Structure formats: C-alpha cells, structure tokens
Amino acid sequence: MRYLPLGPDDRRAMLGVIGAKSVDDLFKDIPQKARVSGLLDLPMHAGELEVERTLGAMAAKNRAAGAGPSFLGAGSYRHHIPSAVDHLIQRSEFLTSYTPYQPEVAQGTLQFLFEFQTNVAMLSGMEVANASMYEGGSSCAEAVLMAGRVTGRPRAILSGALHPHYRDTVRTFTQFSPVEVEYGDPVVDGKEDLAAQLGPDVACVVVQTPDFFGNLHDYTQLGQACRAAGALLVVVVTEVVSLGALKSPGQMGADIFAGEGQSLGVGLNFGGPYVGLFATRRQYIRQMPGRLCGETVDADGRRSYVLTLSTREQHIRREKATSNICTNSGLCALAFGIHVSLLGEEGMRRLAKLNHAAAVQLAEQLGQVKGVKVLNKTFFNEFTVELPGHADEIVEKMVGQGVLAGVPVQRLYRDRPELANLLLVAASETNTDADRAAYVAGLKKVLA
Amino acid sequence: MKPDTVSGNRALDLEEPLLFELGRPGRTGVDLPDAPKVASRLGGLDREGSIGLAGVSEPEVVRHFVRLSRNNYSIDANLYPLGSCTMKHNPRLNEKMARLPGFGDVHPLQPESTVQGALELIHALGHWLKTITGMPAVAMPPAAGAHGELCGMMAIRAAHEAKGDTNRHRVLIPESAHGTNPATAAQCGFTVDPIPGNERGRIDLAAVKAKLGPDVAGIMLTNPNTLGLFENEVIEVAQAIHSVGGYFYADGANFNAIVGKARPGDMGVDAIHINLHKTFSTPHGGGGPGSGPVCFSAALAPYAPLPMVIEQKGRFHLIEHRGGKNEPGEKSFGRMRTFNGQMGMFVRALSYMMSHGADGLRQVAEDAVLSANYIMASCAADMTSPYPGPCMHEALFDDRFLEGTGVTTLDFAKAMIDEGYHPMTVYFPLVVHGAMLTEPTETESKESVDRFIHVLRTLAKKAKSGDAAFFKNAPRYSPRRRVDETTAARNPVLRWTPPAPKAQAAE
Numbered sequence: 001m002r003y004l005p006l007g008p009d010d011r012r013a014m015l016g017v018i019g020a021k022s023v024d025d026l027f028k029d030i031p032q033k034a035r036v037s038g039l040l041d042l043p044m045h046a047g048e049l050e051v052e053r054t055l056g057a058m059a060a061k062n063r064a065a066g067a068g069p070s071f072l073g074a075g076s077y078r079h080h081i082p083s084a085v086d087h088l089i090q091r092s093e094f095l096t097s098y099t100p101y102q103p104e105v106a107q108g109t110l111q112f113l114f115e116f117q118t119n120v121a122m123l124s125g126m127e128v129a130n131a132s133m134y135e136g137g138s139s140c141a142e143a144v145l146m147a148g149r150v151t152g153r154p155r156a157i158l159s160g161a162l163h164p165h166y167r168d169t170v171r172t173f174t175q176f177s178p179v180e181v182e183y184g185d186p187v188v189d190g191k192e193d194l195a196a197q198l199g200p201d202v203a204c205v206v207v208q209t210p211d212f213f214g215n216l217h218d219y220t221q222l223g224q225a226c227r228a229a230g231a232l233l234v235v236v237v238t239e240v241v242s243l244g245a246l247k248s249p250g251q252m253g254a255d256i257f258a259g260e261g262q263s264l265g266v267g268l269n270f271g272g273p274y275v276g277l278f279a280t281r282r283q284y285i286r287q288m289p290g291r292l293c294g295e296t297v298d299a300d301g302r303r304s305y306v307l308t309l310s311t312r313e314q315h316i317r318r319e320k321a322t323s324n325i326c327t328n329s330g331l332c333a334l335a336f337g338i339h340v341s342l343l344g345e346e347g348m349r350r351l352a353k354l355n356h357a358a359a360v361q362l363a364e365q366l367g368q369v370k371g372v373k374v375l376n377k378t379f380f381n382e383f384t385v386e387l388p389g390h391a392d393e394i395v396e397k398m399v400g401q402g403v404l405a406g407v408p409v410q411r412l413y414r415d416r417p418e419l420a421n422l423l424l425v426a427a428s429e430t431n432t433d434a435d436r437a438a439y440v441a442g443l444k445k446v447l448a
Numbered sequence: 449m450k451p452d453t454v455s456g457n458r459a460l461d462l463e464e465p466l467l468f469e470l471g472r473p474g475r476t477g478v479d480l481p482d483a484p485k486v487a488s489r490l491g492g493l494d495r496e497g498s499i500g501l502a503g504v505s506e507p508e509v510v511r512h513f514v515r516l517s518r519n520n521y522s523i524d525a526n527l528y529p530l531g532s533c534t535m536k537h538n539p540r541l542n543e544k545m546a547r548l549p550g551f552g553d554v555h556p557l558q559p560e561s562t563v564q565g566a567l568e569l570i571h572a573l574g575h576w577l578k579t580i581t582g583m584p585a586v587a588m589p590p591a592a593g594a595h596g597e598l599c600g601m602m603a604i605r606a607a608h609e610a611k612g613d614t615n616r617h618r619v620l621i622p623e624s625a626h627g628t629n630p631a632t633a634a635q636c637g638f639t640v641d642p643i644p645g646n647e648r649g650r651i652d653l654a655a656v657k658a659k660l661g662p663d664v665a666g667i668m669l670t671n672p673n674t675l676g677l678f679e680n681e682v683i684e685v686a687q688a689i690h691s692v693g694g695y696f697y698a699d700g701a702n703f704n705a706i707v708g709k710a711r712p713g714d715m716g717v718d719a720i721h722i723n724l725h726k727t728f729s730t731p732h733g734g735g736g737p738g739s740g741p742v743c744f745s746a747a748l749a750p751y752a753p754l755p756m757v758i759e760q761k762g763r764f765h766l767i768e769h770r771g772g773k774n775e776p777g778e779k780s781f782g783r784m785r786t787f788n789g790q791m792g793m794f795v796r797a798l799s800y801m802m803s804h805g806a807d808g809l810r811q812v813a814e815d816a817v818l819s820a821n822y823i824m825a826s827c828a829a830d831m832t833s834p835y836p837g838p839c840m841h842e843a844l845f846d847d848r849f850l851e852g853t854g855v856t857t858l859d860f861a862k863a864m865i866d867e868g869y870h871p872m873t874v875y876f877p878l879v880v881h882g883a884m885l886t887e888p889t890e891t892e893s894k895e896s897v898d899r900f901i902h903v904l905r906t907l908a909k910k911a912k913s914g915d916a917a918f919f920k921n922a923p924r925y926s927p928r929r930r931v932d933e934t935t936a937a938r939n940p941v942l943r944w945t946p947p948a949p950k951a952q953a954a955e
Contacts (some may be wrong), residue, residue: 001808003537003729005893006815014822014894018838023814026821026838027709029678034714036810040579045805048541055799058572059550061565063558072555075786082478084510086547089733092524093517096538098870099735101530103933104926105865108520109734112513115467118943122500128942132736134591137786145635165786172753172782173598176605176637216493247493260786270566271556271787272591273737285940291735296936299929300450308936314594314631315876319640324631327592327725331733338513341467342477344503353483360486378491396559407557414769429480 001045065268065404069435071362073382073426074212074407075136075163075238076271077263079351080430085265085338089331099291099327103306104298109330110305113293116337123243123340123348124257125250126279130290131307132333133276133325136260137166140206140236141173142278142289142323143258147204147232148179149287149322155180155202157194160187161211163238164412170206179203186413188375188384188422190215195225202229204256208236209246213409214379214424216246223253232256240264240277241428242380244352249279256280264343265335275332286312289323351429355381358427358436365440366425371447375422382426384409387447391423394446401442449924461927464515468944471502477509500946519927520734521870527892527900531842531873531885532626532674534704534726539803542729542796551795556787560766567764570757570789573798577722577741580809582713585749587742587756588789593701596721596740597632597668599784603719603744603751604666604695605636606781610751613693616665620689622651624675624877629668629699638665645879649675649835653684660692670699671715672706674877676820676842676885677835686716695719695748703727704889705817705841708810718745724790728797739793750779755788815890816841819897823886826901830908834880841889847882849908854916857882860907862930865923867903 006014011023020026027035046054065078072078089095093108100106100113113131120129133139144156156179158167167183174181184192190213194205205226209217219235226233235249237259249257259277262268266275280288286309294308314321343351359381367374371388387394391408398405409422427436451458488494504512521528528535546552554566574586587603590596601619608616619633622643630640641659646652651669667689671679679685686696698712698720704727712720724730724739732738744752755768758776766788771777804812817840824833824843832848833839847857861871861884872886888897911919923929 001804001811003539003803003891004808004811004815005891005896006818010894011815011818014818018818018821018825020821020838023818026814026817026840027678027706028838029680030706030710031680031683031715033683034710034712036709036711039806039810040708042576042579042806042809043802045808046802048803051541051799051802052545054802055545055569055795056548058565058569059545059548061568062550062554063562064549064553065555065558066549066553070555072557074557076556078553078555082506084477084506088510088513088517090543091514091517093520093522094513094734095543095731096523096535097520097734098528098530098533098535098732101873102521102861102865102871103931104862104923104928105521105870106519106734107927108516108518111464111466111516111519112734114943118466118468119501121943134595134737135786138591138595138784163786165783168754168783169785172602172784173635175782176602177635216491218493243495244499245490245495247495248499251495267552268555269552270554270563270791272785272790273739273792274786275737285942292940292942294936295941296932298931302450302928304928304931306931306933306936308933308940308942311937314627316627317631318627319630319634321627321631321634324594324598324628324635325592326594326626326628327723327732327736327738329591329737330735331731332737334513334734338509340501341504341509341512342506343501344471344476345499345501346474346503347476347478347480348499348501350480350483351478354480356488356490357483357486360489361484363489376489378493379489392559396561399559399562404555404558404562411557411768 068402069438070404071406071425071427072404074424075260076268077239077426077428078268078430079263079428081265081267081339082342084342085335088338089335094334100307103304107305110293112334112337114305116333117293119337119340120277121279124279125248126257127282128285129279130288131293132329133278133290134329135272135274135276136238137169139276139278140166140258141170143234143256144170144174144179144204144206145177146256146287146289147234150232150284151203153201153203154178155182157197157202157205158183159194159207160184160192161190161213162206162208162236163212166236186416188213190217195222198225198229198231202231204232204234206234206236210239210242210380210382214376214383216378216380218247219252234258241352241355244348245356246380261336265339266332273329273332275329275336287322290325290328354429358429358431359383362427362436365436369440369443381428382424385423385425387421387423390420397446398442401445403439403442462515464512466944467504467512468502470508470512471504473503475503475505477504477506526868527888527896528870529872529886529888531887532701534887534889536729536889537891538729538731539800542799545799546792546795551791564764567757567766569798570794571759571764573794576801577743580707581720581743582711583743584746585744585752587752589753589785590721590740590742591785591790592736592738593721593723593740594628594632596742597628598635599742599753600697600719600721601632601636602781603748604697606751607748608665610779615663618664620656620659620664620667622669624673624879625668625670626674626699626701649677650679651685653681656685657688660688662692664692664694666695666697668697668699670701672702672840675835676839676844678840682715701726705813707813709813718748724793724797729800730793730796737790737793739790751781754780754783812890819888819892822897823888823901827904830905842885842887844880845884846880850911853911855911855919857884859919863907863919863922866925869903
C-alpha cells in the first residue's frame with residue numbers, strides 16, 4: 001500500500017517493544033461482537049490509475065458549467081479564478097497544516113487569516129470580521145443566533161426576498177433555540193415593509209442585497225428603524241463580487257454582515273466547500289461565533305498573530321460557547337484572500353463593472369425574446385425573468401441546446417406554483433457575446 | 449532568536465509585511481478589460497469612496513503568500529502528532545480528482561440530468577461510509593465534525609418530538625469529551641449532564657445508569673475516547689441509554705483507530721459523524737474546510753437533513769424538499785446549509801477509500817494503533833501515562849514526569865518546536881493534568897517514529913536534569929518565539945487599519 005510505510009519486519013519489531021504477540025492484542029478492548037471478522041464487503045485496494053479511471057468516468061457524466069454557456073446563480077456564481085490562486089493554496093505548508101494552535105509555527109496561516117479578516121471587513125464596510133464560517137447559509141443562521149444573544153429578544157424577522165435555503169438553514173439552526181423566526185411570502189418585486197413588523201421583542205431583521213430575485217436595496221432607513229426599536233439589522237450578501245460596485249452593508253448601517261465568499265477564489269464545487277463571511281460592529285466581538293485572529297508580539301517584541309478571544313469558543317467555554325463551530329473554512333478563506341489580493345481595489349471595481357455590464361446586456365437581449373419578460377428594475381449580475389411556460393421544463397430543453405439557462409425559482413420554492421414560470425438568470429465576466437447569442441438563439445428555438 | 453541581520457531576515461526565513469503595507473494605488477494582479485458601456489441598473493446604489501483593498505501585482509502576491517507559507521508547520525514536512533486531529537498524509541491523487549472539471553466546475557443547482565456523475569459519487573461515498581460503520585443510513589450535508597454533531601443531535605431531538613416526547617431535555621456527556629459536544633447539545637436546547645470517568649479512563653457505567661431517567665434524550669460518547677482508550681463497555685452503555693428511550697450519539701473524531709476493525713453499528717450507536725478530514729485524509733488546510741457526514745441507525749434515519757441523494761432505477765435524484773407521506777425526506781429535520789455538501793471533500797475521501805480498499809483501510813487502523821502503542825511503550829521509562837496500555841491510535845501522557853522540574857507541559861511542547869516537531873495536543877483532555885495527547889498516524893515510517901521517540905525521551909531526560917531555563921526559553925529557532933496571547937485578548941486588534949496621515953512638520 002503506497003500510503004503505508006510500515007512493513008512486516010517493522011510491525012514485528014514494534015510489537016516486540018510493546019510486548020504484544022499480535023496486533024489484535026492491541027484491539028482486545030473492543031467487544032468481540034463489535035469486531036469485524038475478516039474484511040468489509042468493499043473492493044480491495046487500487047492503484048492511482050484504477051482510481052483515476054473510475055472517478056474520471058463519474059466526472060465525465062457531469063456537464064461542467066464551463067463546458068458551454070452557463071448562467072446559473074442563486075447563491076453560487078461562476079467566475080474566473082486567476083491561476084496563482086490554485087497554485088498557492090496547494091503549497092504544502094498551507095494545504096497540510098492544522099488549525100494554528102501553536103502560533104510560533106503557524107504564522108503563515110495566522111497572517112493570512114488576519115488579512116482575510118481585514119479584507120472581509122473592508123468589502124462589507126464593517127468594523128471587524130471573523131476567520132470564516134462554513135458557508136453563507138449557516139453564517140446567516142449564526143448571525144440570527146448572535147442577535148438573540150446580543151439583544152436577549154426572541155423574534156427574528158426574515159425578508160421574503162432572503163435566499164430560501166438561507167431561510168431554511170436559519171429555521172433549522174434556531175428551531176430548538178429561544179429565537180422564533182418569522183417570514184412572509186416570497187417578494188419577487190423586492191417591495192416589503194419590514195420596519196412595520198418591528199417591536200420591542202424583535203432581535204433582528206434579516207435582509208439580502210442583491211436579494212434572491214436580484215433586486216438591489218438600500219437598507220439605511222430600515223437600519224435606523226431597527227436601531228430605534230433596539231433590534232439588529234443583519235444584511236446578507238450571497239454574491240460578494242457585488243460589493244465592488246454597490247453600497248456596502250456597513251455603509252447602510254448593518255449590525256451584522258453574513259455572506260458567501262465562494263465567488264472569489266473558491267469555485268462552484270457542486271455546492272461545497274465554500275467560505276462563509278461574518279462581520280459585525282466592534283462592540284459585539286465577544287458575542288461573535290467562530291475563530292478570530294489578533295495581532296500581538298512575541299517574546300522578542302516582533303509583530304505576531306495569534307488566535308484570540310477563545311473564551312467565546314467551545315474548546316474553552318463548552319456548553320456556554322457562542323457557537324459549536326470548530327473547523328471552519330481556512331483554505332477557502334486563503335483562496336478568497338489570494339483572489340482579492342490579485343484583484344486589489346482596481347481589479348475588484350473592474351470585475352464588478354464587467355459583471356454588471358454582462359448582466360445588463362443579457363437582460364436587454366432576453367427581454368427582446370417574444371414572451372420573455374425581465375421583472376427587475378434594479379439588479380447587479382442576476383435578475384428574474386418570466387417565461388411563457390414552466391421554467392424547469394424550459395431549462396431542461398435548453399440543456400439540449402447546450403446552454404445552462406438559469407435556476408428555476410420553483411426549484412427552491414416548491415410549494416409556490418405561482419412562481420413556476422420564473423427563472424433566475426446570472427451573468428458574469430466569464431460569459432462572452434457568443435454565449436449570450438447562444439442563449440437567445442436557443443431560447444427562441446425552445447419557445448417556438 | 450531575533451536575527452542580528454540588517455533586514456530582519458534569517459537566510460531563507462524572510463520577514464513579510466502585511467499585504468496592505470505592500471499595496472500601491474493603481475497596481476493590480478489581474479488584467480481585466482474595460483466594461484462595455486451600458487445603462488446602469490444599479491439604481492443609484494453605487495459604492496462611494498475607496499474600499500481600501502491593497503493594489504499588488506502578481507509577482508508580489510505570489511511572493512507574499514510563498515513567504516507566509518514558509519512560516520507554517522505541515523504534515524508534508526514532518527510528523528504532526530496532534531492528538532484527536534489525525535494528521536495523516538494527504539495523497540495528491542485526491543487533489544487531482546477533486547479538480548476534474550466534472551466535479552469542481554459543477555453548479556449545485558444544475559438540472560439533475562447534467563449532474564448524474566456528481567450524485568453517483570455522493571451515493572457511492574455514502575455506501576462506503578454505511579458499510580464501514582455498519583449503519584443503514586447516512587446524511588452527507590454536514591460541513592465539519594461539529595456541524596455533524598448538530599445534525600445528529602437535531603435528529604435525536606426531532607425523533608423524540610415526533611413521538612410526542614417533549615420532556616427530554618438532558619444529554620449525558622463524559623467530562624473528557626471534546627468541547628464541541630456540550631456546545632452542540634446546548635445549541636439543540638439540551639442541558640448537559642456531565643459523566644465522570646472511572647479509574648481506568650473509561651466512562652463510569654454505574655454513573656451513567658444512575659443518571660438515567662425519562663428526561664434523558666441521549667448520550668454523546670467519543671469512542672475511542674479522548675484519552676486514547678476504547679470504551680470497552682460501549683455495548684452496555686448503549687443498552688442502558690436505550691432502556692430509557694434515549695439515543696446514542698457517537699463522536700467519530702477518533703474513528704481512524706477502528707476503521708475496518710470494528711463497526712459502530714454493531715455497538716448500538718444511533719448516530720456518528722465521520723470527519724472526512726481526519727480518517728479519510730482530506731487536507732486540514734489550516735483549519736478547514738472539513739466534512740462531517742453522519743451515519744444513522746434505522747431509528748434516526750427518517751429525520752436526516754436535506755438535501756439527500758437517492759437512487760431509483762439507475763438514476764440518481766437530489767431530494768431538496770420534505771416529501772409527502774412515505775416519500776423520502778418526509779420527516780427530515782430540515783436544511784442545515786445552503787447547498788448539497790462538501791463535494792470537494794467527498795471526491796478526495798472516496799479517492800482515498802478506493803485507494804486503500806477494504807484491506808488497506810483495516811491496515812490503516814492496525815498501523816495507527818501499533819505506532820501509538822510503540823510510542824507509549826518506548827517512552828515509558830522517561831515519561832508518564834495516566835492509564836496503562838494498550839491504547840488506541842493516541843498515546844496519552846500526563847505531566848507527572850515533569851513534577852518538581854519547573855518545566856510545564858507547555859514548556860515541553862515549545863521545546864519540541866525547536867527540535868523540528870509540532871507539539872502534540874496539550875492540556876486536552878481537560879481531565880488529565882498537563883495532558884499530552886500524541887497521535888502519530890499510520891503514515892509514518894518506523895524510522896520517523898523512532899526519531900520522534902528519541903527527541904521525546906531526550907527532552908524528558910533534559911527536563912529532569914534540572915535545565916528548566918532551556919525549556920522556558922523555547923522556542924528559539926521558530927519564525928516567532930512565544931507569542932503573547934494575553935495582550936492579544938486584552939486589547940483585540942482584529943484587522944489592519946491604515947496609519948493615520950503623518951502630521952505636517954511644523955513650519
């Protein structure tokens with residue numbers, strides 16, 4: 001076995017030192033009833049070539065998004081990742097290191113986490129960010145739990161334009177907590193009056209921009225209303241590239257920002273691993289979930305970094321911890337950080353502009369197809385169209401045209417037949433004029 | 449030690465400022481074209497002012513991160529004996545497989561017809577996990593071990609509530625458990641009732657029985673436990689908890705010791721999370737991403753989270769919503785993340801499992817346990833263990849051998865750094881004084897383990913010889929010497945902020 005260096009002679013010698021007759025003597029504490037006799041009913045070991053053949057065949061059964069025109073979003077976006085990102089994250093010292101519990105030999109990880117926290121704080125316009133969460137939905141759920149701790153209040157109000165999977169994740173995380181979650185019907189046009197639902201028992205209001213249907217919002221007034229009512233404003237961003245073009249959550253007065261960082265550096269990966277973003281006001285840091293990296297000095301007075309405020313965390317605080325999270329998304333945070341570093345201020349702005357322009361062009365072209373209506377007044381790189389038939393059937397037919405045309409809204413809102421004709425369409429810098437032309441031509445054919 | 453060089457560098461060790469200190473306005477590491485002119489649909493919500501991101505070219509970015517990387521310890525460089533973390537070799541084949549466009553470049557909401565291979569892979573990995581644990585069902589969404597614990601405990605709570613049994617608020621957890629166990633139980637609305645260990649380092653079965661009652665929802669037990677020992681009365685514990693209608697959650701953090709040798713399903717376990725980033729070699733990446741699928745007994749299987757993959761007539765389906773009566777997902781406790789699961793980790797883990805096969809996986813457990821026992825036996829003359837062997841895949845030492853030397857476990861750990869070793873897990877489990885939990889894993893050669901043993905024994909002798917100052921001053925040769933954690937916590941600096949503009953010189 002290529003990954004197992006010990007041979008029969010080694011094993012014999014080691015057993016001799018231990019004073020055991022056979023390796024099974026070392027397993028004698030396991031009750032006989034629980035032991036496997038012989039081998040499990042699974043294939044025997046295989047060489048690299050055999051494994052590559054089998055897994056390669058499985059991979060070949062999937063249509064890679066990049067194999068043709070692709071316009072899917074709804075919380076996961078396809079962007080070009082600069083080559084340096086994947087090379088750098090595969091450096092052994094990043095890839096195969098553990099959580100930086102021994103800071104003297106983990107300054108590499110700690111410094112990139114400190115830079116990650118800074119980048120996330122800057123992009124979101126917030127004061128402080130943590131060292132990452134699993135992904136966006138659970139980050140949003142942790143934001144709601146945190147708002148409950150900060151305010152000591154029991155109600156969380158979710159926007160009807162919050163990503164339905166985020167909403168469901170919040171419900172799951174809070175279902176056995178003191179926080180009660182309320183949400184209304186899907187808000188396709190982005191118009192809802194959340195301030196009217198505020199009251200003395202409201203812990204937080206959770207909103208999203210660009211929202212699930214692509215509409216853009218300025219939540220400044222809602223933030224003021226929340227503050228007046230003693231509630232926290234949680235702003236969710238599922239497409240982090242939008243922060244290169246749009247007023248940030250911090251600039252709107254958000255108390256907590258929860259987001260998905262997958263767009264930068266991470267890739268689609270069929271849904272995971274991704275990287276959850278989480279930021280807040282400085283005054284709330286002791287109520288934050290997740291790891292935090294802080295600046296300090298070493299015994300020689302040199303600037304150093306270290307995991308800090310761990311008295312919030314499970315390994316110290318146990319059942320009183322702010323969250324049960326331990327392993328988070330370190331390597332994806334690194335990929336995010338490298339991508340942001342390569343972009344810089346100028347690249348981030350340009351990337352956002354390219355995305356917006358790609359979406360505006362696509363919206364204009366699709367809007368001219370007979371029977372197709374673009375519903376959004378505002379959007380960044382994703383919008384909702386109404387089709388003259390069921391979106392899921394049209395999407396399936398578009399696969400035959402070689403185009404991944406978007407995400408049918410009803411895939412996420414199964415019990416809402418009135419949304420059956422709605423399709424979420426996203427565009428990015430990866431889409432070319434030819435991609436858009438193929439979409440329009442394919443759609444005309446499919447609708448004909 | 450702080451080098452006396454002009455630059456602050458020390459030959460190959462290069463000091464590196466923060467990225468934000470390197471940045472210059474207008475510099476960039478990407479070339480993006482001008483965007484075509486379009487009529488903006490941003491509705492006047494354009495971002496004003498600078499974001500503040502650093503402008504850096506590609507060569508500077510590459511150099512920055514390469515220099516940072518050189519300050520990290522890694523399993524690729526040397527033995528990484530962190531107990532409970534299973535720092536084994538991460539095969540590069542796995543990395544190659546995860547980067548196939550058919551896995552890495554697939555959107556989670558593509559039509560089912562375009563992702564049959566991805567669903568097949570998840571289904572296949574689930575089959576391996578079910579077979580290895582001897583359990584009938586598996587939930588793939590959890591993103592890490594603690595997320596898996598949440599998944600298991602939510603299923604337990606949902607199962608009780610489905611029976612109208614709403615008064616089960618207590619969960620039994622051994623004092624030696626990982627902190628995630630009590631934190632998870634609390635997050636599910638349970639109160640934690642700690643169970644002491646016995647004189648043999650195992651859970652006290654009598655104490656478990658004494659704590660049983662109609663309000664007990666279940667027990668969370670790590671097996672092998674955090675002391676590196678197998679809970680030999682595990683079946684009795686399961687029977688006891690089941691006798692009052694409770695469920696048995698097993699923390700699979702230490703599964704590497706028994707993979708292919710014993711099955712939790714045969715021990716009465718109702719739920720167990722498997723850390724793919726431990727037992728199944730997916731890289732730790734400096735703290736994630738992980739992956740923590742949960743295997744369920746038939747009793748808990750109906751409550752598994754969404755989404756789930758099923759096979760029907762050779763086609764694979766992704767069940768994303770609760771089903772109607774007698775349909776898949778009917779009783780699911782819900783969704784615990786946005787999308788399908790840690791696909792990138794699934795590919796790596798399956799690649800690892802297929803590489804080892806049934807025969808190799810069994811050998812993994814045997815060699816991991818053999819190496820840990822070899823360390824324990826080899827160090828017995830110089831170091832102290834709280835419990836006699838055999839141990840499982842971790843050798844636990846306490847600090848009795850340091851008594852009267854003035855050297856603490858922390859000092860001992862820092863001295864190991866100078867010797868080129870990452871320390872073992874220290875001060876955990878909390879129930880052992882000055883604990884040093886040592887896990888070599890099966891991917892070390894005997895020569896590598898022998899070198900490590902030699903260092904441990906020599907340091908132990910040195911501590912006893914009265915040279916406490918040597919240990920207090922360690923580490924000397926690492927990129928940084930002891931880091932001041934107190935200052936960091938007292939005055940938290942959690943981000944870089946631009947320096948205030950320099951005051952104009954007074955005229």
